[in-house]
Amino acid sequence: MAELKVVIVQCGNEEYALPVDSVVSIERLEQVNPIPHLPDYMLGLMRIRGELVPILDFEQILYGRSAKGEPDARVVVVQTTKLFIGLLVLDAKEIIDIPENTLTDTSLMAYSRTPYFKTVANLEDRMVTVVDPEVLSETLAGMDEIGAYVEAQAAK
16 A cells, blocks of 8 residues: 655644655754745745745644744744745644545635645544645745845856
């Protein structure tokens, strides 16, 4: 039986899963350089292993409140086709294998505000929503601008 290997993260009281093949690293939130005139969920840029990485507050995106300042908050760095992005979450808990037969399509994918919800894993003791980092990076306002900014800074 095929399985999907994921990193489980917490936002609000819910658990979300990011496919492990798109996760580059899990970091503590360090110095973030803010960039003016961007949406509230874009905290700014953080230098991670020599790369400028835009930090998105996933708690802010989903629930309208910030994870910044939370003691267990972590930045999960994911790679998309355009750039690396850091998702600030309340906690990065564990890596698990989700059996394919527990994955169900979610009608939330069709909802225009959450197209990045790929599927839901209905596990024995919990439900976990799988997030597609690629779709997330393509659908959030300001991502094209931040990608261009990061490219310009890297070229200097």
